[in-house]
Amino acid sequence: xxxxxxxxxxxxxxxxxxxxxxxxAGADDLIVEAFEExxxxxxxxxxxxxxxxxxxxxxxxxxxxxxxxxxxxxRLPNVPVTRVENLCATGTEALRGAVYAVAAGACDIALxxxxxxxxxxxxxxxxxxxxxxxEDLYLPNFTAPGAFAQLASAYAARTGLAMDEIKRAMxxxxxxxxxxxxxxxxxxxxxxxxxxxxxxxxxxxxxxxxYDCCGVSDGAACAIVTTPxxxxxxxxxxxxxxxxxxxxxxNGVEAGHESWDGSYTLTTRLASQRAYSEAGxxxxxxxxxxxxxxxCFSITELVIMEDLYLSQPGEAVxxxxxxxxxxxxxxxxxxxxxxKCFGHPIGATGLRMAYEIYLQLSGRxxxxxxxxxxxxxxxxxxxxxxxxxxxxxxxxxxxx
Amino acid sequence: MSPPGIIAYxxxxxxxxxxxxxxxxxxxxxxxxxxxxxxxERSFCNWDEDSITMAVEAAxxxxxxxxxxxxxxxxxxxxxxxxxxxxxxxxxxxALGLDESVRCSNLTSSQRxxxxxxxxxxxxxxxxxxxxxxxxxxxxxKPASDAEMxxxxxxxxxxxxxxxxxxxxxxxxxxxxxxxxxxxxSGDSFDYGFEQRWVRDEGYLKLIPKLVxxxxxxxxxxxxxxxxxxxxxxxxxxxxxxxxxxxxxxCVSNNLAASCGDTGAAHPLLMLCDVxxxxxxxxxxxxxxxxxxxxxxxxxxxxxxxxxxxxxxASLARRRExxxxxxxxxxxxxxxxxxxxxxxHDKRTAMPTAYRKRDALASFTGGKCGACGAIQFPLxxxxxxxxxxxxxTQQPFSFADQPARVKTFTEDWLGFSPSPPSIYGNVAFDGxxxxxxxxxxxxxxxxxxxxxxxxxxxxxxxxxRRHFRRYxxxxxxxxxxx
Numbered sequence: 001x002x003x004x005x006x007x008x009x010x011x012x013x014x015x016x017x018x019x020x021x022x023x024x025a026g027a028d029d030l031i032v033e034a035f036e037e038x039x040x041x042x043x044x045x046x047x048x049x050x051x052x053x054x055x056x057x058x059x060x061x062x063x064x065x066x067x068x069x070x071x072x073x074x075r076l077p078n079v080p081v082t083r084v085e086n087l088c089a090t091g092t093e094a095l096r097g098a099v100y101a102v103a104a105g106a107c108d109i110a111l112x113x114x115x116x117x118x119x120x121x122x123x124x125x126x127x128x129x130x131x132x133x134x135e136d137l138y139l140p141n142f143t144a145p146g147a148f149a150q151l152a153s154a155y156a157a158r159t160g161l162a163m164d165e166i167k168r169a170m171x172x173x174x175x176x177x178x179x180x181x182x183x184x185x186x187x188x189x190x191x192x193x194x195x196x197x198x199x200x201x202x203x204x205x206x207x208x209x210x211y212d213c214c215g216v217s218d219g220a221a222c223a224i225v226t227t228p229x230x231x232x233x234x235x236x237x238x239x240x241x242x243x244x245x246x247x248x249x250x251n252g253v254e255a256g257h258e259s260w261d262g263s264y265t266l267t268t269r270l271a272s273q274r275a276y277s278e279a280g281x282x283x284x285x286x287x288x289x290x291x292x293x294x295x296c297f298s299i300t301e302l303v304i305m306e307d308l309y310l311s312q313p314g315e316a317v318x319x320x321x322x323x324x325x326x327x328x329x330x331x332x333x334x335x336x337x338x339x340k341c342f343g344h345p346i347g348a349t350g351l352r353m354a355y356e357i358y359l360q361l362s363g364r365x366x367x368x369x370x371x372x373x374x375x376x377x378x379x380x381x382x383x384x385x386x387x388x389x390x391x392x393x394x395x396x397x398x399x400x
Numbered sequence: 401m402s403p404p405g406i407i408a409y410x411x412x413x414x415x416x417x418x419x420x421x422x423x424x425x426x427x428x429x430x431x432x433x434x435x436x437x438x439x440x441e442r443s444f445c446n447w448d449e450d451s452i453t454m455a456v457e458a459a460x461x462x463x464x465x466x467x468x469x470x471x472x473x474x475x476x477x478x479x480x481x482x483x484x485x486x487x488x489x490x491x492x493x494x495a496l497g498l499d500e501s502v503r504c505s506n507l508t509s510s511q512r513x514x515x516x517x518x519x520x521x522x523x524x525x526x527x528x529x530x531x532x533x534x535x536x537x538x539x540x541x542k543p544a545s546d547a548e549m550x551x552x553x554x555x556x557x558x559x560x561x562x563x564x565x566x567x568x569x570x571x572x573x574x575x576x577x578x579x580x581x582x583x584x585x586s587g588d589s590f591d592y593g594f595e596q597r598w599v600r601d602e603g604y605l606k607l608i609p610k611l612v613x614x615x616x617x618x619x620x621x622x623x624x625x626x627x628x629x630x631x632x633x634x635x636x637x638x639x640x641x642x643x644x645x646x647x648x649x650x651c652v653s654n655n656l657a658a659s660c661g662d663t664g665a666a667h668p669l670l671m672l673c674d675v676x677x678x679x680x681x682x683x684x685x686x687x688x689x690x691x692x693x694x695x696x697x698x699x700x701x702x703x704x705x706x707x708x709x710x711x712x713x714a715s716l717a718r719r720r721e722x723x724x725x726x727x728x729x730x731x732x733x734x735x736x737x738x739x740x741x742x743x744x745h746d747k748r749t750a751m752p753t754a755y756r757k758r759d760a761l762a763s764f765t766g767g768k769c770g771a772c773g774a775i776q777f778p779l780x781x782x783x784x785x786x787x788x789x790x791x792x793t794q795q796p797f798s799f800a801d802q803p804a805r806v807k808t809f810t811e812d813w814l815g816f817s818p819s820p821p822s823i824y825g826n827v828a829f830d831g832x833x834x835x836x837x838x839x840x841x842x843x844x845x846x847x848x849x850x851x852x853x854x855x856x857x858x859x860x861x862x863x864x865r866r867h868f869r870r871y872x873x874x875x876x877x878x879x880x881x882x
Contacts, residue, residue, distance in 0.1 A: 123741035125814070133750035134757055134778070137860065138872050140824035140838035141745075146812030147836075150825055154808040157849040205821075206811040206844070256776050256784040258832040262808040386826065386836050 004278040007398060008103040010231035010239035012224055013042025016355045019219035019343035020188040027056075027063040027117040028073040030220035034348075035074055035113065042224040043234055046074070049224070050107035052081045055094030055114035057346040058127060059085070063117065070113055085347075087382025088294060089247065089391040090114060091221065092350030096245045096391075098225050108226055114352075115220035116345035126216060145213050146205040147384035148297040153207075154262030155303055159314040163207055169317040170298035171198035174211045176326050177295065177334045181341025183367045188217045188343030212298040217343025221351035223358075228398055240361045243375070243394040244278035246271045250387040265300075265381055267390035268307035272379070275392040276309075281375075285310050288331060288394075289373035290360050292353035294381040295338040305333075308379060308392070327368065335360065335368050350391065353378035357395045374400055404525040405565030405699070406558045410461030411673035411712030412536075413554040413660045414449050415841050417441040417721050418728045420549050426725035427544040434549060441721065442661035443552040445538050447731050447818035448840060448859040451478040452488055453871065454536040454555035454666075456495045456857040460800075461711040462532070462557040468496065470530050471559075473503040475521060477513035477535035477665050479584070481506060482869060491871065492534065494762035495857045497798060511632075513665040514556075515689025518697065519572045521560055530561040537664030540589050540732055547591055550634075552661020556669035556712075566707060567676060567685065567699045571619035575611045576693040579603050604637050607694050609645050612686065615696045626698075627683040628653050628675045632667040632690060659716050672699075673712045681705050718879060720843065731819060743816040747863040749870050759796065764855060764873040766833065767794030775802070775831040785832070799855060803830040804875060806851045811844045818862075827853060827875050840874035852878040 015038030017030045025033070039046060054070040056063060063069035067081030086093040091114030098110035121127050126144065130136055152170075156163050175195050181187040193211060201209035231239035248271035254260040272284070281287050293308065295301035302320060305311040310331060311319045319325065325333035336342045336356040339349060357376035359365040375396040382389040424438035445454070455476055474496075476489035489504035507513040514535035521531050536555035541547035581603055582593035608631070616623060629651050631638040642652045653675045655662075663670050668689045675685055681703045689695040722728050729735040757778070759765040766777030772788035775797050782791045809825030816822070824838040825847070839847065840858050853875035860872035 125742065128742055128745035133753040136747075137749070137754055137757065137761055137870060138778070139836060141815050141817070141822060141861070142824055142836070143742075143812055143815040146810045146815055146822065146824065149810035149812070150808035153810070153825070153849050202813075203811070204814050208810075251786075252780075252784050253786050254834070255836065256834055257774065257786065258828060258834055259786060260834065262826045262834075 005099060005103055005245055006243050006278055006280065007228065007241045009099045009225050009242045010228045010236065010398065011242070011358055011395070012226050012231050012234050012236060012239065013038045014221070014223045014355045014358045015041060016186060016221040016352055017219055018186045019217045019345060019352070021119050022218035023119065025218065027069065027115050027220070030117065030218060031070065031073045031113055031115050034220040034222045038222045038224055044109065044224070047077050048109050049076065049079060049111045050109055051079055051098070051101050052076060052111040052113065053094040053097035054081055054083045055085065055090040055112070055347040055350070056083065057085055057087065057090050057116060058118065063115065086389050088296065088346055089350060089380035089382040089389045090347045091352065092245070092378065092380050092391040092393060095223055095351055095354060096247070098223065099242050099245060102225050102227060108230055110225050111222060112225065112351060113220065113222040114348040114350060116347040117218050118216050118345060119218050124216070142384070143205065144384070145208050145297060147386070148300050149205040149208045150262055151303050151385055152299045155299070158261055158263040161317060166302070166317055167199065167207055169302055169320040170212055171195050172320050173295065173298040173301045174198050174340055177338045177340035180327055180335050180368060181337025184337050184342060187337040187341050188215050189337065189341040208297055208299065214296050214339040214344045217345045219343055219345035219348045219352065221348045221355050223351055223354060238397050238399050240358050240395055241398045243396050244275040245391070245393045246275040246278060247389065247391045248274070249389045250383070252387065255386040262385065264303050265307050265385055265388065265390060267388055268304055268379065268381060268392070271390040271392040272308045275394055279394040281394070284308065285331065288375050288377050290335060290357060290370055290376040291331060291333045291379070292336070292338065292356055292377070293333060293379040295334055295340050296344060296381070300381065301333070304379060304381070308377070327370070332370055335365070335370065350378065350380050354393065354395065361395060361397055403568045403570065404522045404560055404562050405568035405702070406676070407530065407561045407563070407565050408462050408466055408559040408708055409557065409566070409673050409676055410458050411554065411556045411670045411715060412454055412458040412461060413443045413552070413712070413715045414445045414454065415718055415720050416444050416446055416731070417719050418444060418725070419721060422723060422725055423548060430544040434544065437546070437549045440658035442549070443554055444728060444732060445553045446841070448874070449538070450482050450859060450869070451480045451536040451538050451555070452482060452491050453858050454538065454553065455492050455534040455557070458536065458555035458557035459492065459496055459532060459534045462534070462559050463496065465708070466559060468498060471498060471502055471532055472529045473505070473521070473531040474498060475505050475507055475517045475531065475533045477507040477517050477533065478537050479508055479510065479513060479665050480538045481508055491762070494758065495871070497763040497800070511665055511691030512689040512693065512695055515668050515687070515695035515697070516574070518558070519574055519695055522569050522572060525560065525562070527562055530559060533558050533560060535666040535669050537666050539591070539664050540734065542590050543729065543734070547593070550657070550662050552656070552663050554660055554663035554666050554670055556666045556673050558669060564704060565702055566705045567701045570621070570698040570700050571615055572695065572697040573611050573615040573618060574693065574695045575607060577607060578692050579607070600637050600640070604633055604641060604690060605644055608641055608688055608690065608696070611694050611696045612645060612688070615698055619698050621684060621698055623647060625684050626651055626686050628679060629686040629688070630668055630671045630675060631655070631688055632662070632671055670712065676701070676705060677709045677713060679705055739816055742814070745816065746865070747861045748866065749863065749868055754870065761872055764799040765796050766799055768797035769793045770795055775829060775833045777833055777835050799829060799833070800873065801855070804828060804853045804855070806847055806849055806853060807834065808849065809839070809847045823847065838874050839876065841876040846877060854878045
């Protein structure tokens with residue numbers, strides 16, 4: 001019987017470039033910036049890397065398909081490189097590939113890189129793309145904010161809460177991330193904002209206003225993983241290890257069947273159940289110390305708190321307004337600013353989240369360091385609520 | 401053999417209206433005479449409606465409660481068909497889910513397109529057969545023109561046959577005369593018209609009385625026996641025609657100028673729908689079409705005339721006034737609006753896919769699982785019901801008339817829509833299906849979760865680069881229903 005991934009793989013180095021509108025840099029520059037931090041952190045020679053995974057979503061806009069962009073940017077020694085893509089879970093997929101390779105014993109040291117260069121198109125926002133030859137013929141011409149905004153009307157209908165109240169909690173979500181992002185020198189958005197700004201912002205897709213949406217950023221992040229034994233030999237007596245990595249893609253039920261009421265992300269529930277089981281977590285709300293969730297939009301973060309079984313059904317609004325997920329709350333979320341303020345270069349995002357958890361667990365998060373966190377979670381939601389890929393990963397110290 | 405007649409009828413007027421005073425306010429600087437004409441309102445198509453979608457709307461209303469299986473022909477009459485060479489009528493037939501053996505024809509290039517078709521169909525009608533005649537027009541007009549004031553957009557449909565008629569066709573006559581009161585050259589957007597006094601005197605007042613006398617003589621009916629006359633022309637010309645022919649002004653039917661305007665090739669039938677909505681059994685109706693000659697018909701209502709009324713009235717009541725003249729122009733495609741980068745997304749149609757999925761796209765046909773009964777769209781090999789998931793159990797199932805409600809929605813100001821915001825959301829269908837769809841005929845602030853919906857055949861996307869348009873179905877709020 002499979003024993004899962006828990007404690008089989010350690011992270012010995014991570015790097016993340018400064019996110020933002022990086023007019024100064026191409027995707028290869030971003031990769032190198034993140035990698036140099038990562039390899040210095042790991043304290044190994046580049047040629048000890050035996051295999052690599054590259055995550056990139058908008059391949060045409062960024063760096064093209066295949067292994068080549070990574071292999072060439074870093075002049076890797078012709079080791080295997082696998083390019084992966086799984087919507088907004090792409091960065092986590094790159095890490096999962098590297099982690100599984102080490103756990104399988106296929107290699108001792110593996111590299112995961114995620115990158116996205118979104119700001120070279122010459123216009124604001126995400127590039128328009130086809131949804132598929134048939135889907136284009138019947139699906140609405142939806143945008144990401146419009147698709148995620150659907151959660152709000154359904155959540156209001158299910159819980160009976162007034163939209164004004166939900167909007168206040170959504171505003172708190174964004175306000176909190178701006179507070180956190182201001183402390184992060186690598187974040188895209190480092191300005192603090194007032195609640196009124198959020199509530200009075202221009203409407204993007206009802207009920208999401210401008211500040212309910214994350215920005216469009218360039219960035220790259222990477223990780224070097226190995227076995228706990230090798231990690232110890234590299235001077236990490238109690239390394240950060242992977243406790244769980246789970247992925248749940250939709251199978252069409254949400255998009256096509258009445259059993260989904262539109263107010264939650266089914267895949268997050270499934271992936272988190274498996275991840276908690278793999279990591280041996282019984283009560284995530286009390287056992288987790290720090291989390292990074294996929295706050296592409298404020299309403300996403302709100303419903304995710306229930307889908308991750310952190311808030312009781314219908315109580316995310318109250319928990320958020322009570323400050324539970326603030327940096328000084330009982331379960332800090334998006335301490336680095338999240339997608340909202342650190343930024344959301346799609347292929348890099350999952351690894352950026354892991355980077356923050358890694359820094360926090362290692363006690364190296366600078367001004368935003370939490371008090372002695374031992375267990376952290378990252379969550380991605382790629383796609384739209386109707387059909388998506390959810391990933392839930394848990395990281396902790398090898399020895400509690 | 402019983403005479404052919406009208407079994408069912410329906411008029412359709414798109415929801416949008418603009419007050420003529422609004423047009424005058426915007427354009428009287430260029431044409432001060434618009435001020436005198438600034439009375440009432442006219443209908444116009446939203447960006448996602450055209451003559452095909454309006455013809456489908458009218459036909460669906462007309463066919464409500466009717467068996468579609470014994471329809472043998474579909475005629476589509478319009479001077480504004482979107483395709484010069486692609487069978488427009490076949491698109492309508494497919495949207496209606498008619499059998500592929502139905503004979504389809506396109507009647508165009510005349511304001512008499514519908515009445516000519518009516519005459520030809522009545523003459524060639526086999527006993528027991530049923531023919532659908534649907535007419536629609538979406539004529540464009542230059543800003544500040546008289547046509548901009550007088551035109552409206554709309555459609556009308558009649559189901560013809562010999563059994564269970566609401567009105568029987570007693571007789572008809574036709575006359576062809578190349579009197580060019582106006583014309584529109586192939587490929588042009590706008591009409592070019594000649595002096596209306598000349599058209600009145602030499603056209604309407606000379607040709608129509610002569611033709612009407614002929615049809616009355618043929619049918620042995622005297623002018624006094626006529627209860628309603630349909631003259632698709634201006635109120636003034638209609639009054640003069642009635643006076644010339646000795647018809648009581650009370651018999652002249654409403655030309656709908658105040659509520660929707662002149663709907664072109666559809667207008668004779670649209671006015672007839674209005675007459676039949678008010679007529680009592682045993683009344684005589686004179687129907688006239690005009691354009692490079694004239695058509696005249698005598699109809700007599702039957703005891704069934706009060707049976708299936710109100711489609712046009714409901715359509716006229718279902719209105720939304722557009723207060724912004726520029727938006728009216730833009731929705732008509734007459735303003736080159738800057739839609740930003742997102743509008744540049746290439747809308748080339750993957751034709752082999754569109755063909756393979758034609759039933760899904762045209763008649764909104766999904767699947768119903770033979771094992772668990774769950775309905776679903778699109779139809780795929782494996783059932784979507786999480787408790788079923790059986791393979792190869794799906795039978796075709798049409799969603800076009802399936803009751804549905806709003807499950808979720810948003811008003812999206814970011815994505816491209818020719819009429820922002822783009823409003824879309826999840827739609828819950830009775831029977832278990834969920835589909836993410838774009839809403840039609842709604843506006844910000846209107847939708848609520850749980851609101852009942854009806855489905856409508858609309859333009860999905862317009863490929864400006866290749867002058868192609870594709871169609872799909874959209875839900876619209878079912879007003880007056882909770």
